[in-house]
Amino acid sequence: MTLERTWLLISVSTAGAPDSLRVQVWRKLRSLGALYLQQSVCLLPAEPPVLRDIRRLADRVRHQGGTARVLSMAFTDPAEEHSVIAELNAARDAEYAEVLERLPELRNELAAERARGNATYAEVEESEADLERFRSWLAKIAARDYFGAVGEEAAREAVEQAAAELAAFEEAALRADGKRP
Structure with missing residues (x-):
């Protein structure tokens, strides 16, 4: 049984950016309830408000010298x-x-x-x-x-x-x- 849900895979690096950006990113992802898969890589459901907030966060990261990738994905294994x-x-x-x-x-x-x-x-x-x-x-x-x-x-x-x-x-x-x- 597939849930047919879309997810956001988010990868952020604040290397080369102001130190305060790392804290801002962590707080925002925490407030959204992100599940960390490994350091700097997390997962969230692609709900419209989440997607909007993540796009804004990625833009902020990029504008302050960091890197951010937001990928849309679906699980191939329902389990x-x-x-x-x-x-x-x-x-x-x-x-x-x-x-x-x-x-x-x-x-x-x-x-x-x-x-x-x-x-x-x-x-x-x-x-x-x-x-x-x-x-x-x-x-x-x-x-x-x-x-x-x-x-x-x-x-x-x-x-x-x-x-x-x-x-x-x-x-x-x-x-x-x-x-x-």
């Missing part, structure tokens, strides 16, 4: 393609797991502040900012989750549970300020 997809999903699942690992800090902070009777608007604002960082982080992971890694649902549910706990904390803060019955 190999499934293996690559599994690797990409495993990488996303590790990222979703990190969200799940760090999220209890926010939830524990809310519980501790509530137990101390410190349900204040300042704490609500601080926790809202933390929750927004989690939502933003989750959105970035989801944007590079091309094949529906299984960890997304649990991470999304955990973030929404934290949002519900923050809403309850905010209600307690409003009651403490005398603004709610």
Whole structure:
């Protein structure tokens, strides 16, 4: 069974270019969820937004003195393609797991502040900012989750549970300020 998916094989060298370019390239490829096959060679699905970003990156590399090649390819062996997809999903699942690992800090902070009777608007604002960082982080992971890694649902549910706990904390803060019955 062939998946008939097109992939981008990307090869980048920043030799002879400014040192900062290497970091820019690494960050961009990381943000897109690239799978490195070997040093300076990676693979991404040829989705329209990915292709656009990779073309821009390749142009930047070339304009700053590096070299970049972007090749379109398809797998001839479906098992190999499934293996690559599994690797990409495993990488996303590790990222979703990190969200799940760090999220209890926010939830524990809310519980501790509530137990101390410190349900204040300042704490609500601080926790809202933390929750927004989690939502933003989750959105970035989801944007590079091309094949529906299984960890997304649990991470999304955990973030929404934290949002519900923050809403309850905010209600307690409003009651403490005398603004709610």
